[in-house]
Amino acid sequence: MECGCLKELEYKQSFQEKALQVARQLLLQQQQQQQVSGLKSPKRNDKQPALQVPVSVAMMTPQVITPQQMQQILQQQVLSPQQLQVLLQQQQALMLQQQQLQEFYKKQQEQLQLQLLQQQHAGKQPKEQQQVATQQLAFQQQLLQMQQLQQQHLLSLQRQGLLTIQPGQPALPLQPLAQGMIPTELQQLWKEVTSAHTAEETAGSNHSSLDLTTTCVSSSAPSKTSLIMNPHASTNGQLSVHTPKRESLSHEEHPHSHPLYGHGVCKWPGCEAVCEDFQSFLKHLNSEHALDDRSTAQCRVQMQVVQQLELQLAKDKERLQAMMTHLHVKSTEPKAAPQPLNLVSSVTLSKSASEASPQSLPHTPTTPTAPITPVTQGPSVITTTSMHTVGPIRRRYSDKYNVPISSADIAQNQEFYKNAEVRPPFTYASLIRQAILESPEKQLTLNEIYNWFTRMFAYFRRNAATWKNAVRHNLSLHKCFVRVENVKGAVWTVDEVEFQKRRPQKISGNPSLIKNMQSSHAYCTPLNAALQASMAENSIPLYTTASMGNPTLGNLASAIREELNGAMDHTNSNESDSSPGRSPLQAVHPVHVKEEPLDPEEAEGPLSLVTTANHSPDFDHDRDYEDEPVNEDME
DNA sequence: CCCAGCTTAAACACTT
DNA sequence: GAAGTGTTTAAGCTGG
Numbered sequence: 001m002e003c004g005c006l007k008e009l010e011y012k013q014s015f016q017e018k019a020l021q022v023a024r025q026l027l028l029q030q031q032q033q034q035q036v037s038g039l040k041s042p043k044r045n046d047k048q049p050a051l052q053v054p055v056s057v058a059m060m061t062p063q064v065i066t067p068q069q070m071q072q073i074l075q076q077q078v079l080s081p082q083q084l085q086v087l088l089q090q091q092q093a094l095m096l097q098q099q100q101l102q103e104f105y106k107k108q109q110e111q112l113q114l115q116l117l118q119q120q121h122a123g124k125q126p127k128e129q130q131q132v133a134t135q136q137l138a139f140q141q142q143l144l145q146m147q148q149l150q151q152q153h154l155l156s157l158q159r160q161g162l163l164t165i166q167p168g169q170p171a172l173p174l175q176p177l178a179q180g181m182i183p184t185e186l187q188q189l190w191k192e193v194t195s196a197h198t199a200e201e202t203a204g205s206n207h208s209s210l211d212l213t214t215t216c217v218s219s220s221a222p223s224k225t226s227l228i229m230n231p232h233a234s235t236n237g238q239l240s241v242h243t244p245k246r247e248s249l250s251h252e253e254h255p256h257s258h259p260l261y262g263h264g265v266c267k268w269p270g271c272e273a274v275c276e277d278f279q280s281f282l283k284h285l286n287s288e289h290a291l292d293d294r295s296t297a298q299c300r301v302q303m304q305v306v307q308q309l310e311l312q313l314a315k316d317k318e319r320l321q322a323m324m325t326h327l328h329v330k331s332t333e334p335k336a337a338p339q340p341l342n343l344v345s346s347v348t349l350s351k352s353a354s355e356a357s358p359q360s361l362p363h364t365p366t367t368p369t370a371p372i373t374p375v376t377q378g379p380s381v382i383t384t385t386s387m388h389t390v391g392p393i394r395r396r397y398s399d400k401y402n403v404p405i406s407s408a409d410i411a412q413n414q415e416f417y418k419n420a421e422v423r424p425p426f427t428y429a430s431l432i433r434q435a436i437l438e439s440p441e442k443q444l445t446l447n448e449i450y451n452w453f454t455r456m457f458a459y460f461r462r463n464a465a466t467w468k469n470a471v472r473h474n475l476s477l478h479k480c481f482v483r484v485e486n487v488k489g490a491v492w493t494v495d496e497v498e499f500q501k502r503r504p505q506k507i508s509g510n511p512s513l514i515k516n517m518q519s520s521h522a523y524c525t526p527l528n529a530a531l532q533a534s535m536a537e538n539s540i541p542l543y544t545t546a547s548m549g550n551p552t553l554g555n556l557a558s559a560i561r562e563e564l565n566g567a568m569d570h571t572n573s574n575e576s577d578s579s580p581g582r583s584p585l586q587a588v589h590p591v592h593v594k595e596e597p598l599d600p601e602e603a604e605g606p607l608s609l610v611t612t613a614n615h616s617p618d619f620d621h622d623r624d625y626e627d628e629p630v631n632e633d634m635e
Numbered sequence: 636c637c638c639a640g641c642t643t644a645a646a647c648a649c650t651t
Numbered sequence: 652g653a654a655g656t657g658t659t660t661a662a663g664c665t666g667g
Contacts, residue, residue: 428641428642469643473657473658474642475658476657477659489656
């Protein structure tokens with residue numbers, strides 16, 4: 001019983017972390033681009049249209065203006081594109097804030113539940129509970145106020161003739177999560193409208209047609225909101241706007257990289273003006289986004305957004321900290337350990353999101369991977385990605401389902417696995433391979449492999465006898481691992497070809513096998529160009545799988561990828577063009593060839609990539625090429 | 636139910 | 652002899 005409680009807590013923790021991630025990501029986007037992301041030009045984002053939509057926004061389908069209403073506006077064409085921009089923009093801001101409120105409210109609910117649970121088990125006094133309850137009430141009120149604000153907003157729009165609500169229509173969008181319009185839809189509509197207008201007007205020479213009253217409205221609602229949400233708004237008025245500084249700095253350093261300018265387009269919120277070069281952009285910036293009411297209003301909105309996000313981030317950080325200390329997580333750095341990105345999450349998302357009813361609380365312990373989602377309304381990114389990644393997962397995801405895992409996946413999740421004692425959803429073979437490929441020489445001694453395991457995965461700091469045995473077993477069993485006699489002893493290398501061949505043959509047409517191919521390819525270090533080419537088509541889904549079930553998840557994934565990529569990826573990306581012969585193996589000669597039970601035709605198979613090179617034994621910087629001195633036997 | 640893949644456990648041989 | 656390394660076998664689990 002205590003166990004269950006703890007598990008619950010762990011899930012909560014993941015939830016928090018994910019929320020944090022989302023918030024941070026949003027913050028990042030907001031700060032860097034100073035842009036209401038939903039308004040970004042859809043034309044330019046055909047590749048990854050969803051990328052520009054903050055996940056949490058997209059998934060919430062906040063209802064500020066119903067699609068019908070929006071359609072109406074658009075059909076009547078009573079608005080100039082600029083007006084529409086402003087409208088859309090404030091929609092975005094409102095949605096964002098509403099969504100945040102709702103999210104927070106939801107979290108409060110969950111926390112309440114959690115504490116209830118705890119108290120049931122621990123028999124604490126219900127003070128905290130009351131606190132949380134009152135807190136919740138407050139949030140409910142805020143939510144209500146938010147909605148009222150939206151009403152006001154809509155009403156003011158009506159008054160200005162910008163929006164006519166017909167009698168039959170649901171006058172006010174008070175039902176949350178009803179048929180709202182998600183930013184992508186807005187974008188689409190926006191695209192349609194503007195594409196009609198564009199050519200003659202885009203250059204944006206006519207800000208005379210701008211309706212300043214609209215601007216006022218756009219700015220007033222969010223600011224009020226923020227006052228409600230944050231009583232200290234005025235003191236925070238200055239906002240920790242370190243971004244402008246950074247902007248100007250980077251602006252000076254890289255004169256052509258301006259946060260408001262990218263891909264030849266002005267990225268000012270709601271503005272899509274095409275600027276040929278940086279100069280014209282500057283010109284445009286000065287003329288179109290000069291210091292006027294509109295710009296300041298937009299800026300204010302943006303500030304509110306960022307402020308909200310920061311606030312949210314701070315709160316979540318705090319809570320995460322508390323949770324972690326409560327759970328005695330042995331994390332050296334409680335700075336929001338990253339969640340596993342797409343592996344488990346996407347699996348369970350695709351698997352469970354559709355069928356598993358979110359409210360079905362008690363899952364049998366026999367299905368440890370089934371998400372225990374306390375209070376979730378539908379498949380939300382946060383919950384589905386984070387809930388069930390913690391706990392004794394015994395299932396293997398690496399080669400099953402449609403879950404390509406890649407070196408990048410492991411690498412990008414490594415922070416998480418480093419700290420959380422979660423069994424990584426990779427097979428031993430995959431991990432061993434990863435360890436070997438990550439090494440500078442593409443070869444490791446057994447002990448180094450052990451070290452890699454313990455270094456990279458908190459889970460493997462226990463039961464060493466078990467998993468070490470498994471490692472050895474795998475090394476011996478799989479033909480893809482080649483033992484090479486070195487001067488200093490034996491090292492293990494990976495035979496990519498063999499690794500790829502592990503589940504081959506019937507590939508043609510069989511989707512499940514293609515999945516396997518994907519997963520295999522995900523692991524493929526680009527040793528062989530031909531091999532790569534042959535796999536090229538499989539690599540395409542590799543980076544989109546996360547978004548197949550839920551596009552927003554893909555967003556999250558890619559977003560976090562972006563965040564993490566820099567540090568982690570270099571090991572593999574560096575060698576992207578390396579040829580087989582280049583791999584610097586020293587004094588290598590395979591001791592013997594393994595007879596793996598499968599594919600007996602192997603004898604003459606493709607030349608083992610790792611057996612080609614001989615090299616002088618200057619392999620001295622052998623082990624622990626990384627940060628910490630690994631304590632060999634943590635056991 | 637069967638099969639394939641994976642994990643875990645364990646026995647054994649060899650080397651350091 | 653102990654510990655580490657490597658090989659092999661077997662059983663159990665899971666998903667297709």
